[in-house]
Amino acid sequence: MTTSTGPLFRIGDRVRVRKAAPLGHVRTPYYIRGHAGVVERICGAFPNPEELAQQRDGLPAQPLYRVRFRQREVWPGYRGSPNDVIELEIFQHWIET
Amino acid sequence: MTARATKAPRGAQRSGRYEPYSYFQLMEVSLRELLVEKGVVSEDAIAGAMAAMRARGPERGAAMVARAWLDPTYKSRMLANGSAAAEELGFEVPGLRLIVMENTPSTHNVIVCTLCSCYPRMLLGLPPEWYKSRPYRSRVVREPRKVLAEFGLKVPSKVAIRVHDSNADMRYMVLPMRPAGTDGWNEPQLAGLVTRDCLIGVAVPRLPASRGSPKPAKALKSPKFRNPRKS
Numbered sequence: 060m061t062t063s064t065g066p067l068f069r070i071g072d073r074v075r076v077r078k079a080a081p082l083g084h085v086r087t088p089y090y091i092r093g094h095a096g097v098v099e100r101i102c103g104a105f106p107n108p109e110e111l112a113q114q115r116d117g118l119p120a121q122p123l124y125r126v127r128f129r130q131r132e133v134w135p136g137y138r139g140s141p142n143d144v145i146e147l148e149i150f151q152h153w154i155e156t
Numbered sequence: 157m158t159a160r161a162t163k164a165p166r167g168a169q170r171s172g173r174y175e176p177y178s179y180f181q182l183m184e185v186s187l188r189e190l191l192v193e194k195g196v197v198s199e200d201a202i203a204g205a206m207a208a209m210r211a212r213g214p215e216r217g218a219a220m221v222a223r224a225w226l227d228p229t230y231k232s233r234m235l236a237n238g239s240a241a242a243e244e245l246g247f248e249v250p251g252l253r254l255i256v257m258e259n260t261p262s263t264h265n266v267i268v269c270t271l272c273s274c275y276p277r278m279l280l281g282l283p284p285e286w287y288k289s290r291p292y293r294s295r296v297v298r299e300p301r302k303v304l305a306e307f308g309l310k311v312p313s314k315v316a317i318r319v320h321d322s323n324a325d326m327r328y329m330v331l332p333m334r335p336a337g338t339d340g341w342n343e344p345q346l347a348g349l350v351t352r353d354c355l356i357g358v359a360v361p362r363l364p365a366s367r368g369s370p371k372p373a374k375a376l377k378s379p380k381f382r383n384p385r386k387s
Contacts, residue, residue: 086324088270090297102253105325123324125255130319134298142316145297148324 064104066122067151072098074126075155084112087153091145096128099146107150122151212281216247217329218350220256220279222343225334231258238329242279249278257320258331259360264311265318266304266357267328268296276327280355287356297321307358330357337363 068074078093086108101124106117130143137143177185191197220241224231234241238254254276257265269275273288286292296303300317304310311317320328332354338346353359 086271088321088323090270091321102326108324123326125326127318130298130300130317138299139301140313140316143300143318144316145319145321147321148326150324 064119064122066101066104066124067156068098068101068122068124068154070098070100074098074124074149076126076149077153077155079153081109083109085109087149088147091128091133091147091149094128094133096126096146099125099127101125102148105150107152124149124151124154209277209282212277214280214350214352214355215347216242216245217276217279217352217355218347219245219343220247220329221331221350221355222347224331225346226343231331234331247279249276252276252278253326254279254329255320255326256329256331257318257357259333259357261315261333263316263318264304264357264360265320265330266296266300267320267322267330268293269322270294270297271321271323274322274327276329279329280352284352304358307353309359329355332357332361335361335363 073095074097075095076087076092080089080092101122104120104122107121108117110117125146126149127144127146129141130137130139130145131141133145188202192199192202220234223245224234224241230241230244233244234256235258238256239249239252241256242249242252242254257267259265268287270293273283275283275287277283292303297319300319301311304317322328332350334346335349338349349361349363351359351361354361
C-alpha cells in the first residue's frame with residue numbers, strides 16, 4: 060500500500076497494472092491485471108474501495124487514473140482495428156512502481 | 157424478521173413461474189422490513205423512491221446531447237466536466253462523476269461496467285437488463301465489433317473503437333455525432349433522436365427516414381420521433 064496521496068504518474072505515462080490476486084472487494088478487473096497502458100487522464104483521488112469494503116475509511120485517498128490499453132495487447136487474437144482501445148480506471152496502488 | 161420466503165419478490169416471476177428468494181433478495185427484504193419496523197424509513201418513502209427511479213428515462217442525457225449539438229461552448233464544457241454540464245441544465249446529480257465521451261468520424265465509444273452495472277442512472281434512468289447481463293459485460297470488452305454488429309451497428313474498420321469500463325468511481329455517457337439532415341432542428345427535436353442506446357454507444361442517432369429507403373428532404377421538416385424509452 061502506497062502511503063503517498065499525490066499522483067505519481069502523469070498523463071501520457073506508460074504504466075503497468077500489478078498482477079496480483081488479493082482476496083476481497085477489488086475494483087481492478089482480472090482481465091487487465093499485468094497489462095500496460097498509457098495514462099489518459101487523472102480523475103482525482105478516491106477512498107480505497109478495498110478498504111471501504113472492510114468498513115474502514117479508505118484513507119489516504121488513492122489517485123485514480125484512466126488508463127488506455129491497446130485491445131491487441133490485452134486480448135490474444137483480437138479481431139478489429141489495431142487502433143481499438145479499452146480504457147479503465149486504475150487506482151494508483153494497482154500500478155507497478 | 158417478518159420476511160417470508162413464500163412471498164414472491166419483485167421480478168422473481170419474470171418467466172411466469174414461482175422462484176424462491178435468493179440469499180441476497182432475502183437479505184434485502186429482511187433489512188427493508190427492519191428499517192420500516194424501527195421507523196427509519198416508511199413503506200411509502202421506499203415505494204416513492206422506487207417509482208421515481210422507474211419513471212426516469214434517458215431524457216436528461218438526450219437533452220444534454222441536443223444542447224451540445226447546438227452550442228459548441230456547452231459541448232466544450234460538457235467534455236471537460238460532465239457533471240457540471242448536467243447541473244447547468246438544471247439536472248441534479250449529487251455524487252455523480254460524469255465523463256462524456258465524444259464520438260467522431262474516426263472514433264466510436266461504447267460503455268460497459270464489467271464488474272457490476274455502474275450506469276449514470278440520474279441522467280439515463282435504470283440500465284436495461286442486457287447492460288447488466290454477463291454476456292454483454294464479458295463480450296463487449298473483448299469483441300466489441302461483433303457485439304455492436306449484433307445490436308445492428310456496423311462500425312467501419314477505419315473507425316477506432318474505444319471501450320470504456322466504468323470499473324471504479326466515474327460514470328460515462330456517449331456524445332453521439334449529430335446526424336446529417338437535421339439542419340435547423342430545434343433542441344427538443346434533436347433530443348428526440350437520442351435514444352438510451354445511443355448514450356451507451358450501442359447505437360447511433362438516425363433519422364426515422366433513413367431506416368428504410370431515403371426520403372425526400374422535405375420529409376425531414378416534420379420528423380417523427382421514436383420513443384426514446386422504447387428501444
